[in-house]
Structures are given as C-alpha cells and as structure tokens.
Amino acid sequence: MTANLTVNLTMAVVLAALYSAGFYLLMQRSLMRILIGTVIVGHGANLLLQLAGGPPGRAPILGDAAPEQMTDPLPQAMALTAIVITFALTTFLLALAYRSWVLLGHDEVRDDVEDRRIRRLERRLAESEDDKANEDELEREATQ
Amino acid sequence: MSAFVLVHLLVALALPIVARRNTGMAFAIAALPPAAALTWVLARSGAVLSGDAIVEEVPWSPLLGLEFTFRLDALAVLMTLLVSGIGVLVLVYSIGYFHAGSGDARRSAPLLLTFAGTMFGLILADDLLTVYVFWELTTVCSFLLVGQAGISRESRRSALQALMITTMGGLVMLLGFVVLGEAAGTYRISEIVAEPPGGTPLAVAASLILVGALTKSAQVPFHNWLPTAMVAPTPISAYLHAASMVKAGVFLVARLGPVFVGVPEWWLPTVVFGLITMVFGGWRALHETDLKKLLAYGTVSQLGFLMVLVGQGTYAAALAGAAMLLAHGMFKATLFLVVGIVDHQTGTRDVRELSGLGRRMPALATIAALAVASMAGLPPMLGFLGKEAAFGAFLEEGGGTGLLIDFVLLLGSVFTVAYSARMLWGAFARKPGVAPTGGKQPGAVLLVPAAIPAFAGVVLGIGYPLTDELAGSYAAVYGAGVDPLHLELWHGFELPLLFSVVAVAAGLWVHAMRVPLTALRRRLPKPLDAQRGYERIMALLERTAVGVTGRTQVGSLPTYLAIILLTVVAVPGSVLVYHAHVPADMALHHNLLQIPLAILVIIAAIAVVRAKRRLTAVLLVGVIGYGIGGLFIVDGGPDVALAQFLVETLTMVAFVFVLRRLPARFTKGDAARSLRWPKLALSVAGGVVIALGAVLFSAARQQPPAVSADFIAQSEEGAGATNIVNAILVDFRAFDTVGEISVLAVAATGVASLVLASRFDRRRRSSRGAQATAPAERPGVVLSGNGNGRRQEEEQS
Amino acid sequence: MTDPRITAPRNGERPGVPWTGWDAPRERWLLSGFPRDGRERAVLLELAARIVFPTVLVLSIYLLFAGHDRAGGGFSGGLVAGQAFALRYLAGGRMDDSAIISLRPPVLIGLGLTIATLTGFLPLVFGQELLESAIFKISVPLLGQIKFVSSILLDIGVYLLIIGVVLDLLRTLGSGVEADAAAAERGQA
Amino acid sequence: MTTPARRALRRLPLVLWLTAVWILLWGTLDLGTLVFGLLVALLVTLVFPLPPVTTHMVVRPLSLLRLVCYLAVDLVVSTVRVSWQAVRYGPRTRAGIVRVTLLTDSDHLTAMVANAVSLAPGKFVMQIDRAHRICYVYALGMRAGGEELVRREVLALERRIVRAVGSAAELELVGRIEDSAGTAGKEDA
Amino acid sequence: MDVVFVVTFALLCLAALLALIRMIMGSSTLDRIVALDVIVTLIVAGTCVSMGWLRDGSNIALLTTFALLAFIGSTSAARLVEKKEPYR
Amino acid sequence: MTVLVALPVLLPLAAAGMSLALGRFADFQRIIGLVVLAAIIADAGFLLYLTDRTGPVVLQIGGWAAPAGITLIADRLSALLLVVSAVVTFAVLIYSIGQRLTDYGRERASTTFHPMYLVLCAGVSLAYLAGDLFNLFVAFEIMLSSSYVLITRRTTASRVRAGMTYVIVSLTSSLLFITMIALVYAATATVNLADLGGKVAMLPEGLQVALGLMMVIVFGVKAAMVPLHFWLPDSYPTAPAPVTAVFAGLLTKVGIYALIRTQTLVFSHDRSWTLMLVIALVTMLVGALGALAQNDLNRMLSFLLVSHIGYMLFGLGVYDVIGLTGVILYVVHHITVQATLFLVSGLITRHTGTVALSRMGGLAKAAPMIAVLFALPALSLAGVPPFSGFVAKLALLQAGIGAGTWSAYAVTAGTILTSLLTLYAMARVWTRAFWGQVRAPEADPDPDDELVVGTGNSTRPMVAATGVLVTASVVIALVAGPLAGVSERAADDLMQGTTYREAVLGGAR
C-alpha cells in the first residue's frame, strides 16, 4: 500500500468520461437509455471505489505477494458488493422498462399527467387576472 | 379543575352514543358538566375573590415547559359565569331549538360540550401554552360547529374563513408566547406577571400575542369571520360567537395585561383597533336587516369596546372592562337566543318581514327589552354600570388622550343605542305595510334560558356592590390605588352620566334617521371591505400555490435528474473547484496498461452516447464493463475483476433477452434538440466535478489504511482465508454480504413480478373474454386527481 | 414479414421442415430435450452445451471453495453456475426440469437467503458473537489436513441464492418474455 | 440393456473428465483433491444428469493426436491465407456456400466435423441439415468452380475424425467409401 | 523479455481498438456481436499475457471463466438476435 | 444481549427468505410477518429502555472490533426511531393483510408482497442501526430495492410511470452515494462513522465542506429536501395505500436520520447552520404551496410530506440540543401521522373510488369512523394542540427563537406559516371530502391492479390498523414528557458525539 494515493490523470479522465456519459444518458427520455446511463455511472462508481484504495499493486492474496505490495482489499470488497447491487438494480430496471413497453407500447418516461394539469391551470390563471376566476378554475379543472 | 375539563371531554366523547338515540337527552346530559363546573366555581368564589386563588398543575412535558396549569382567580370566576353559565343555558335551550334527531343536533351536542370544556380550560389556564392548547381547540370546535354538515357552500366557506383567520392569529400568538416564555424562562402566567421580562422580546411578544387576541375577538380588520360565521345554528352563535369564544381574545388581553403594563406595543394597538372596531361594528350593525347579522356586528362593536377597556392597563379601565365583559355576555346571549326563538317560531329573522311580534309574544319581547336595555346602557342594567365606569375610567386618566378615547367611545355608544333600538324595533315592532308575523308560541325550554341572563343583567345591575366586588377583585391586579373607581348606579351628576344621556338620545335619533342613513351608506365609498380583502388574499394564495407548483413541479424526469445533477455541480462542485489545487505529483498513469484500457473505455463511452440502436448501446456498455474489468485486473483486484466480468456478461444476456421485444432503434426525437447541448454541458460538468473530487480526495489522504492492514494481518488466523477480499466479504464484513444478497433476492422477485405480470394479464383477459364479449383491450387509466377513468391519450398514442 | 420459404412446401427431401429447422439434432443431448418456446434447435450448440454445462458447474464449485484462498467465492461461483444455466437455456433447455431436484427459483432464492441469515445466529449457540466464524482443522488419514471455515456456510447460502436469482432471471426475462412474444405473435398482446 | 451398472459406466467418462477439470483448476494432484474432485463430479452428474445417447465414441489416441496436429497446422496455414486475403483483397474478397453431404450420420460426428471445419479460418459450417447429413460450408476466398475442392477437404477432415473417434461401424463405412472413391484417400495421406 | 510483453500488449491493444471501431461502425448487430467476441477474447489474451509477465499463474481459473463468458455473452446475443433480425 | 441489535435486521430478512421459499402458504406468510414485526417492536422497545438506561448497545459483528468490522449500534436516537418504525410497519402490515383478505380471500398468497415488505423493514432497521457508512449504503439499497418492487407491483399504465420516476431518481442518488463513499474512503481510508468523525476533521477545510454538502445531497434526495424533492409527489401518490404509508412514513425519515447522524457525528457546524435553515424554509413553503395546488388527496399529502421535511431540516439547521430535540420529536410524530394519513386516504378511496377531492363528498356522514380517523392525524399534522405535532413543533419554535439569528427567526416564521397552510390544506380536504352531499362510490377505474378502490367498504382490520396508528399518535402526545426527555438526551448525545464514538471505538485496539 503505497503512499502516493493520487488518482492518476488517465483514471481521472476515464472517470470523467464515464460519469459524463452516464449523466447524459440519465437525462434522456428513453428508459433504456436511462438504464444504460445508470449502468455506466455504476461502472464509474465501482471504478472509483477501486481507485480509492490506491494505485495498482498485487492482488491482496496472502502468499502471492507481500502485504506491502498488495492493493487495499477493503475498497475491492466494497466495489464487489456495489457491483452486485448495481447488477441487481439494473435487471430490475430492465424489467421495468419491459413492463412499461408492454403496457404503454413505448419505453419512454413521459411527463407526469397530474403535474401537466397543474401547469395548464397555472397558465390559464396567469392569463385571466381576475380573482374570482380562481376558485372556479380550480373546480373546473378538477371536475373536467 | 383538570378533572372538570376532563369530565367535559369524556362526556362529550361518550355523547354521540346517546345522541344517536335521543338528541334532547344528549343536550340535557351535556348541560351537566358545565353546570357542575359552575357550581364548583361559585362555591369557591368567595375565597377566590378575596384573593386566594386555587392552583393546580398537571405536568405534561416539563422540558418544553409544557404543563397544564389551572388557576381559579377573579377573572376566571367572572369568565366562568359566561362560559359555564351561558353554556348550561345554551345547552338547555338547544333541547328545544334543534329538531330532535336531526344531524345538526347529533353533531352539536358533543361538540358544544367539548367546546364548553375547552373554554373552561382556557379561562382557568395559568400557563401560556395551556392557553394555546385550549385556544386552538376552541377554534377547531368553532369550525366544526359553524360548518355542521357543510352542505351549503356558504357554510363551508364561513367555517373555513373562521378557522383560517383565528388560526392565523393563534399561530402568531403562539410565536409570541414562545418569545415571551423563552425570555421569561417560564410559561407560567402568574410567574411572568410577578416578574415580567423586559426589552425587545417583551415588545415583540406583545405585538405577536395581540395578533391572536385581535383575530379571535374579531377586531377590525380581522372581524369579518364573525358575521359570516352566523350561518351556524343560533345556539352556537349565541354561545361561541357572542358569549364566550370571541371573548377569548379580550380575556387574553385582560389576563396578560399586567405583564405588558406600559408597553406601547401592547396598549396602543388594543386601543386603536378597539376603537375602530367599536365604531365600525356599530355603524355596520345599523344597516343589517338580518337580525343575527345585526347582532353579530353589534358583537364586533362591543368586542372593540371591551378591547379598549382591558387593553388600557389601569384599575379603572379593568374594572369597567370586567363589568362590560359580564354585561355583554349576558345581554348578547339573551339576544341571540331571542333571535333564535324568533327564527325558530316564525321561520324568519329579517326585520323587513317581521311585524307585530311584540304583541304576539310579549314574554319574549320583555326578555329582549331587558337585554337591549343593558346593551344600550340604560340604568339600572349591568350594561349601564359598565359603560358609566368606562367613561369614568378614561376621564380619570385625564389628559387629551383620555378625552379623545371617551369621545370615540361615545360615538360608539351612540351607534350601540341605535342598533339596540333597531334590534328591538326590528324584531318586535309593528311595521306599517308588513303583514303581522305568525308562528307558534315558544315553550319554556326556549324562553327560560333566554330569560335568565336577561334578568341576571338586571340583578347584577341593581346588586352593583356584588358586581363591583367581582370586577374589582380582577382589576386589583393593576393595584387599586388610593381612591379606586367603583361600579355604582349613581355617581352623581358627572360627565359619564352626561355621556350616557347623550348616547341614548343621539342613538335614538340615529335610529329614527335610519332610512336616510342607509341611503347615505350606499353612497359612501367602501374603503374597508374586509371580506373582499380576505377573499383576495386567499385567491392570491391559491394563485401563488398553483404558480409556484406549476413552474417547479414540471413532472419531467429528465428535468428532475438535471436539477439533482445541477445541485451536485453547483454546491459541492463549486466548493471543490474553489479549493482545487491539483497535486503536483499527479501521475499520468500508474501502469502502462491503464492507458489502452482507458482509451477503450472512453471511446466506448462516447460511442454509447451516440448509439442509435439499443443493442449497439448494450454491446458497447459490455465493452465498457469488460474494459473496467481489465482495469481491475491491472489494479490488482482479481476478485472484483471476476465479479465484474461475470456480472457484465449476465447483464448483457439480460438486456438481450428484453431487447428481443423492443424496437431495434431508440425512439427518435428523444430529446429536444435545443436541450442537447445544455444537457451535455451539465453532464460533462458533473463528470469533471467527480473526477476532480477523486483526485483531490485521494490526494488528501494522510494516513495509511489501518483498517485494511488489520484485515491483512488477521485474515489467515482470524478468518481462515488467504484471499483477503473474500475474507472481508464472508467474515469481516459479512453483514454487507447478507444485505447485498437480500438486494439480489429482491431484484429477482421484482423482475418476476414485473415480467410475469403480462402473463397474468393475459390469463385474466382470456377469462374475462370467456365471460362476456367485452373488448379485450383495457385502456390504461389514471387514478389520480382528474382520473375519472379517462384514457390517457398521450400515453397510448 | 414471414418468409414463405420458412414454411416451404414439401420438397420430397424433407417435407414440412423449414430451412431454419434443419439444424435439429437427432438425439436428445440435454435433459429437457428441445425448446418448447419455438426456438430452433442447433446441434452444434446442444453438443457444446452438453460438454460445457457440467464442466462449468465444476468450475463454479471450484470457485466457491477456492474463494477463501484465491479469486472466487460464493458470488463468482454462483454467477458462473448461473452462466451454465444460461447456456443451457440458450441451447434450448427448459429451466424447470434441468435437475433431478426441482426447485422453483424463488424457493431457491428464499432458501439461500434463509441460510445466509440464519447461519449468522449459529455462533451464538457456541457462545460467540453473531456471524463470528470458526475454523476447524481436521486431519483425515490419507487426505491430509482438511480446513473447514464456518463462513463457508454463508458463501454456500450466497451461492445458492445467486443460482436462484439467475434461474429466476432465465424464467422471467428468458421464458417469460419469450412467452409474451409468442402471445404477441398469436395476436393476444 | 440399461442396468444401473451400465448407466453408471456410461457416465464414467464424464465423471473422469470433470475430475480432471477439478484437478487442473486446483493445479495440485494429491489424494485430497482427487477425492473431492470425484465427489464434486459425482454431485454434478447426479444432480444434473444428462440424457443417455445411443451413439458411442471410441477414442484412438494416435489418430486423435494426428488429427490435432493436422488441425494445428491447418489453423496456422489458413490463418496466413485469410490474413493475406484480408490485406490483399479486403472488401473485394469473394466467397461461396457449398453443400457437403457427409458420409457418416451421427450427431456428434457431424458436430465434430462442423467444429473442425470451422476452427480454421476460411471455412465454417453455416447450416447443418442433420436429416440429410448435409453441411453447408461457407468458404472464404473461393473462386468460381472451387466447390469440389471444398467438398473434398471437408470429407477428408471427416475421415480423420472418424479415424480418431468414430465407432467401428463408422470407420468401416468410411473406409468402404474411401476405397470406392479410389484416389480420394491418397490425396491427404 | 519486457520488450516482448510490451510489444504483445501493444499489438493486442491495437487489435482491440480496431474491433471497437467495427463495433461502433456496425453495420449490423451481428457485426457488433462478433466485434464484442473479439474484444473479450483479446482481454482474455491480455490477462493471460499479464499473468506471464508477472509470472503469477494463481488466477488461472479467472482465465477459464473469462474464456467461457466470452462465449456465453456473444452466443446469447447471436441466438436471440436470430429472430429479431428480418428474414430475407 | 448485544444480539438484540441485529434482530431487527436479521429476523425480517430470514422471515423474508422463508416467506419467499414457502410462497405458496398464504397463512404462513401472514403469520410470520406479523410475528416477526411484533417481535421487533418488543426488541426495539427493550433496546430503547436499555440504551436510555445504560448507554448505546453495540454489536461488533463477527467479533471484529470497529473500525475494521461492521458495527451495529443502537443509541437513543436509533432505538427510538426503531420503536416508532416497528409500530408503523406492524400496523401497516395488519392493514395490508386486512385489505388483501377482503379483496382476494384467504387462500391467495403473494410471492412478492410479504417478502418485500419484510425486506423493507429490515432495510429501514439497518439504516437506523448501521454504524458504518458502507453498511448504511447497503441498508439504503435493501430498503430502496424492496420499495422499488412494492411500488411497481402489479402496475397499471399510469403507475408504471410513477414507478419509473421513483426508481430512477432513487437509483441516481444511490450512485451518488457510492461515489461519495469512494471519495470518503479515498481521503480517510475508513468507512466507520465513528472513526470518520476524527478523520474527516483532519482533511483540508474545502474538502470537508464539499464532502458534507455531498452527503446533504445524497441524503437530501431521499429525504425529499427542496430542490431535490420533485420525484416524491410524482411517485408516492400512485402506490397502494399501505405502500405509500410506509414510504411516506419511513423512507423519507431514514434520509433525515442519515442526514442527522452524519452531520452531527462526522461533520461539525456552527450553531445555526444557515444553509440548512434556508433549505428548510424553502422546503416548507414549496411543499405547502404544492399541497394547496392539488386536487388529488394523495398528492396533497405528498406535498405536505415534503413541506414537513422542512420542519426537520429546520431543527437540524438550528443545530443545538433543543433544535435536535425538536427534530427527533418531529420525526417520531411525523412517521406515525403521515403513515396514518395515507392509510386513511386508502380508506377514503375505498369508499369513494377516487382520490380527486372535488369528486368526493359527505364522507363524515357516510363513514363517520373514517372522519374521526382522518381528523385526529390531520390536526396533529397541522400542529394543533394537544396532538403530537404540536409538541414537536413547539420544541422547534423554542429552538428557532432561542437560536437568536435572523435566519432562524425567518424559518420560525416560516414554520408558523407552514402550519397555517397545512391546516388550510387539511381543512380543505375536510370541507371537500367529508362535508357536503354524500356521493355514491365511483367504480374502480382499473380493476386489475393492486389498488382496489370504490368498494364502499373498509374491513375491520384496515380500520383497526389505522386506529392503532391514530392511537399511537395520541400516545406520543400523552407521553410527550418522557419522550421529550429521551429526545433531549438523544440530541445531547448527538451534539456531544463522544458517547457514540466511545461506544463504537472504545474496545478497538
């Protein structure tokens, strides 16, 4: 376990690339893209976890290497756990995408219906500056 | 005392059972606890009035200063007469008033009793927080009693308005209580009175507490909830909105007055708002045709009067205030009950429809006349005592201010006399051109409760020494001084008497001039329409709510994620960038192999973003995964690499399973073109922030990982493993592993529940298809706010 | 969409078999015989699966036990075994009769979870701390010293659970989606 | 015919193979590993039994070795050839799909032929028609009229395979056809 | 000997890069599957070379597993794409 | 004795395993669920007693002393929250069982609901007990993954969308969580919370601040703090009542708990943490205004949930003993009351067939029991005395006034305003749904899904379960004295930090 712990430039760029790509995909509407985005960010996170242990070294297996040469085992164990958890959630999200496709015929995340209603209402209220309209608008919106 | 409060509440809790069978019986039972309370208080009043207050403490949460502290003193005795005394009467009256078995009756009996209990608690409270507890409970009772079944929109709105205004005041008052309590170090009123804190907190507390008092006691500009609350059944109006609850504000000012003696933030608003309210209420009452509304505005006016008196903070004003408090409770309760009888027997309470009722119901008219006399301040009624004393109190103070106040009070009194006359005239006089009103004679159960306070007004007026003792022992909190004012029927020919005479005379004149005055009022501008103000504020509230929510809660997941990311970039990200000094010894790589693998991963990552086909993207993700697996190997993590490879493959298989059914290409027009670059910029910023974080945090480590050294040292002996990662997984940190497999189990179960759902759908559909020739396709339906089973067109098309 | 040649008219050589079905082997190479969800058989794949499947299972058991001293462990072992089943599925086997012991995947998952959690309590019986491990070294004649670390029980629980999870994924994302697709083709979707 | 003993015997090669894999994985050959390996192999074969097949393989080590050598040489030669193609012709490279009717008729021999053909660059079996013992072989870099050559190469490979692992009957069959074909056998001797 | 390993790695990396280009270019899914198979095989080869370099063969099982995975991943993709791609 | 700390985690997990394995036996599933949750109530109660009497109960799992091994620690705060959560989960399970018995009959088992519910309970418990950042992450994942399943179970077209929002946002926050753990480890080489306290303090100040903010974001998403809250009102309302009840009651509070734990144990703040106060104020107001814009009962409740998260942030922002006392009291109160309100909402929709307030009416007459069950928690939520909400709010007000800064005053005023708006929202529910003409129930718009509505009935177990929670909230108010005492001691522990640290690390090396 060496002293120089700074994540090197190459790895920093990889991290930046993975997180950027993942974040970008996360902000899309296609659930499959979002899902891929989470997978990529997950990869980035797992890599980061591994890197948090320090620079490369020998596998932390007694007998194969001296303890000083070994990489830090704890982040590896945590990365392993994280990998499995990410995998579990990925499959779930995949099933969700599938279910969404079966039910809706697409796998997109559309805007929330109820929020859209309130946005409509907001626009209508902004147009009519009359106070009295308020309650009536609300009731009309609600009962339509 | 707590026992009495509790009995009220417990009986009220049990009352619905009785009320379901016999509402009359329910009201009769409901009258018992207040009667008992009244009896108990009166039995002890002798000692109490001579200065021996009875104190009881029930601890609740001492840490927060929360306790129920009750203290029976002169003010409390006085208020008990109103709260419990009138309470008993109203409950008895209700037996006759409500239709037996009606929904209103079933609701009202327990609620009225609850109200009586909380009000009783309120007047006994010697603790700010205790006051607040009961204060808010009375508000809730009022809401439920005003709204009843909430059938009409008017009743719902009125109840809501009363609730909102008084709660608003109550909450501000609570804040004031906390300020006061924290400044004083105690919430016990008697202790604060004994040793009031000073300085800014006191002034702030005064202003805040007054908001509560002014709203609860319907002072201008918060007054309007009171007239609108008149949609409630009349016994409720009589009890809550005349005799007791609306007095709570006045009571509070009276109670806390000694704390704030000489604090301008305290007395100035009470006087100013009180005077305005008195005049304004009286003026409005002059023009009402609905007797109840008339009384309501009269109440507003009188509450203003009371506020002026109790807010003044002198012995004399307090004395007058106490007398008026009592007087108002008596006559206003009577008048409401009378109007209730009129309404109940004739079916109307409109002055334009009522005619000749005095002749038909002389007993009722007599009772009303007694009460009106008290209200108008005619001797020898209790009202006269109070009013004389009031005029005297401010004169005694001397100076321009006292005189000014007296003149405004006089104006108010003129209006009071005028609407008193209007009330009597409106209800009982024979009016030309109006058919005599019919209707059955009221029974004793209605008449007697109305009569008792009316006669009490006479008795307390004639028996003025008794009244003086009662009021005086309250006023003594301000110190009686050398030659204290006394309540007397005859002070001699002095200015107060003149004022009284002028008030009566002018008032009668004003009543005579009612027709031109009403015309005048129509022509006057309406600068102060509190009702419209309230409506505007509520509309503004709704508008703001919809506006803010409509603009922020956009319902778009990408936006939400963008906001989260933006927060990450903006908040910790900016701090990182600000503190960034990239370490000088930062290497390009630690192992040559990192570079090609990095290139592989980066290219694949860029390609994924640009991929148009789902499978392509998945395969590229696979490349990323394998590439990272390679990096793990290079890093010296064979276990992680192995898991990574395995998981990556399995993920890919799972993806491919699902992609069989999805279209090959991603949906076109996935993102609005204009948002593409901002999104890209944001994501790159996010990525850079995290990479920067990785560099900075890893560079900041100062100590070697002691924990891991432990693991390495103990692995063989302690965990029986040479593979330390595995030792961590199954031994050192086995609990993580247990958790992790739970997640796996959960995910698998979830996948099954989602994917196999379509199988169940099919099965259900086929079984349903076998039953009927219903359409096989079920549209997706929303169960949400507007979800009236309407199809979600957007979702389907 | 459908190529007429797939349901080509009889041709004397092999009536009724579309060309995509020519690959079918003659014998049953895997226990479950042939795919029931309409996928074509492939003789090459089935034979490969027949050899690879048990081999990979051995590999997975190796990883399970070797995990204490080398790369591996219950996770990796379970996942590798899972891949073996995935291969079987791909080769056309049905998942539910691939073993003589027929356990539904959720049962296997539940079993694994129960084992993994309950074994943690075992040390309490011996007066140790929760999830504390014990190492037993037994000398067996001829075989030498055998080391048994009690935490292997957790690993076994993990191993079983993960196999269950993969089997469940094959049941749902595999067969389940396949069945949906078939239903969609029949016009039931 | 299928007494338990014979069934067990039939499983023996698999058990041995799995045991060998176990030992290879551990990299140590001692009694403990062997015993555990046997146990694991038995476990796997018992829990996940494979269906019995009627055809048998007879391994002839010497022929097998020759086959392996042949394949190795073929692999190298073909690699060079295809690489040349890739560099020389690139996108203009031509190919053909040739129908080869095999002499033998068993699943595993067909599979092995297909595998062997596919191992080296240049050719692979694209489609098998098991019912008619046909392999459709895709050959890269083929010139017009090169079908016969491809067929000959494939059949020669088949003969080598039969010699290495074919049953007596198949060996006899191959030999017979070889005789009748006359020159065919000499070409690849 | 180090030179040999570096050269070997360089060649393998170059190959992986080419395969990645094929994966990105396509043009069909099958091309990409093939490319993925190549990449995984190259990673297996690379792992193998690194074992030689470090003269540490303890993780040979890893290699076996990887070799297997390359097969299963690509096979699943190929097998399941079969039905998805249009018949000619 | 220390094993008691692990029981709230391991028992439900084992029960979930069995429930999954024996998925065909419906009665077994029900019984084991109830028995385990009841056992947890008892266990948690005992833990609370122990911790309050003798200090934190610490379990070093596997006998590996912290910071190497994983530590489970029950201190006053976690034990208290454990008790409340256990009661809520127990009551909700009764509700849910009652509902399923009515709608599907006794025979029908669910392979999904019971195991997932138990896992959820385990996750929540572990989140309270974890003394280790990574273990906390695992706890979050246990809790979240099972919540994903519960919220998407038997989805319909409308619910699958809401589920997506929830799952994806939660997943994103989880990914940020791992990222943060990696950064923490990179800098300190430890993930033990007690150990981190000292190690983080040695970092450069900029990194400390950045790390602290990162944690605020990670837990803030879970806690639905503005502006990270948007997902909540879009997703919670669509789930079946018991699910929403548990989510609303517990999951956000777990975020708050994690926030409190980390910000007190790992980081240090000045008294009156202005940023948090600002967030608190905005959260309160945005939530309350959002509630007023809604016509959908569940969405309104969800916005109120967001709004009242602001209260808890307020107490944390004041950052002194009384402030944290207020937060703890508020969390305890809010878990109970918010869960109750969603259960009541479930009862309401069963009666009306709709969640649209405008299409309800006359419930006070049609179903007086529901009216009572709604009124009490509604008043409590609005902070009307003498209910539990008032006690908690009072502590916060005292903290705000005592803090003596303008930002604290502003938030105190905001608290008052929010109370008013909450009451308004609740009163509007009352006037629209409970008052007015009685309406016939609407037909279930989607008979196939988990949400059975418009049946016009509610069975005894459902009402009883709701009643249990209402009673619980009344009891909270009744025992406000001792409760505030425990909360104050817990808050004191939090501010000191030494008790926790010594309990965890005392035996180490």
Place this chain on the structure above:
Amino acid sequence: MSVLDVISACCLVLGALSCLLGAVGLLTFPDVTARLQAATKPQTLGLILVLIGTALQLDFHYSLALALVALFQMLTAPVLAQLVGRAAYRADSIRRENLVVDEMGERIEREHDRP
C-alpha cells in the same frame, strides 16, 4: 533469454500479431460472414499462441489449466461462428454479389418454387 524464453516470445508476438491481423480483417472484410472468418479464427490461433507463450513462462502445472482454456476456446469459437453465420444468412447480412456460389440458397429457392 533462454531458449524457452525465445520460443515464448515468438509465440506471444505471433499470437498478438495473429489477433491484430484478425482485427484488421474484421475491419476490412465486406460482410458479416467474411468478418466472422477474419475475426474468430485468427483470434483462436492468437489466443492459443499467447497461451502457449504464457505457459512457457509459468510453472508446468499451470500449463495444463491453460490447455483447458485453449480447449474451451476451440470448442466454443466454431459454435459461435455457426450461430452468427446462420443468423447473418437469415438476416440477409451477407452480400450476395460476393458469393460465387450459394448451394444453400439454391435449395431454399427450389423448395420454395416447387408448387
């Protein structure tokens, strides 16, 4: 460098070269099937060479296990090739103009055309 080292070095470099050539083919060949040829086969050879090269660097008992890897590769690569080729033929990813002869297509045509 010992003799073994030299052999090992040759194997390693040649193996890597083979892999590279395969990758070149993957990039340059016209259609899936051709690329498949180019990709999988030299890959197999390359891997086997690399395995040999590595085996020479390690203890003997590792070589056996490496042989297992080689065996796996030889067993599985053709299977994948066949699957992909078959799928390519179906998906019409083969460039027909590059085929000098297609006896399979002929048969399919024939069976289809026959009434």
